[in-house]
Amino acid sequence: MAGESGSGIVLETARLRLRRLAPDDLDRLVDLDADPEVMRYITWGVPTSRERYAREILPRWFALHEISTVLGYWAAETRAEAVFVGMFHLRPDRFEPEELELGYRLARVAWGRGLATEGGRAVVRHGFERAAATRICARTLADNVRSLCVMQNCGLRYERSFVYPEDLVAGRTESERAAVKYSITRQAWEAMRA
Numbered sequence: 025m026a027g028e029s030g031s032g033i034v035l036e037t038a039r040l041r042l043r044r045l046a047p048d049d050l051d052r053l054v055d056l057d058a059d060p061e062v063m064r065y066i067t068w069g070v071p072t073s074r075e076r077y078a079r080e081i082l083p084r085w086f087a088l089h090e091i092s093t094v095l096g097y098w099a100a101e102t103r104a105e106a107v108f109v110g111m112f113h114l115r116p117d118r119f120e121p122e123e124l125e126l127g128y129r130l131a132r133v134a135w136g137r138g139l140a141t142e143g144g145r146a147v148v149r150h151g152f153e154r155a156a157a158t159r160i161c162a163r164t165l166a167d168n169v170r171s172l173c174v175m176q177n178c179g180l181r182y183e184r185s186f187v188y189p190e191d192l193v194a195g196r197t198e199s200e201r202a203a204v205k206y207s208i209t210r211q212a213w214e215a216m217r218a
């Protein structure tokens with residue numbers, strides 16, 4: 025695992041390199057979100073517009089980079105070919121800011137290869153070793169089986185079920201907004217590694 029350098033690389037695994045997102049990743053992110061299957065459990069398949077990324081999302085993500093060298097939003101690239109395959113994040117949780125939240129979104133070509141688990145484990149390790157996290161959590165819609173498997177493979181365990189607020193998922197029924205939270209404490213992570 026590598027520390028951050030002048031190249032913006034934050035983490036490296038056997039097959040992935042995670043680096044800070046940069047303005048020239050805009051089109052890569054728009055292309056990633058253009059796949060309805062990638063966005064199925066995030067926006068019910070609706071793509072994120074280039075304008076929204078440029079105006080709202082990237083400035084918010086870059087603002088976190090300005091205040092933290094260990095938290096952020098990272099492009100995931102294959103180490104061998106340097107091909108963009110998605111993104112990961114470790115950020116203060118939206119609902120419980122004292123916790124850190126793991127997130128990931130990978131292109132369909134990267135599915136089924138264990139890359140989400142590989143990157144997720146590296147981010148969890150980074151969170152405990154470099155970001156001084158005491159607890160790391162992740163959330164997903166209750167029927168997102170692939171994401172649930174990644175969370176479990178990263179050592180996170182079921183904490184509770186909840187319903188996303190209507191203002192976050194406008195126009196969706198309560199059952200469509202049903203979600204789960206998984207988490208792992210530093211103590212549990214250290215015990216798992218022992």
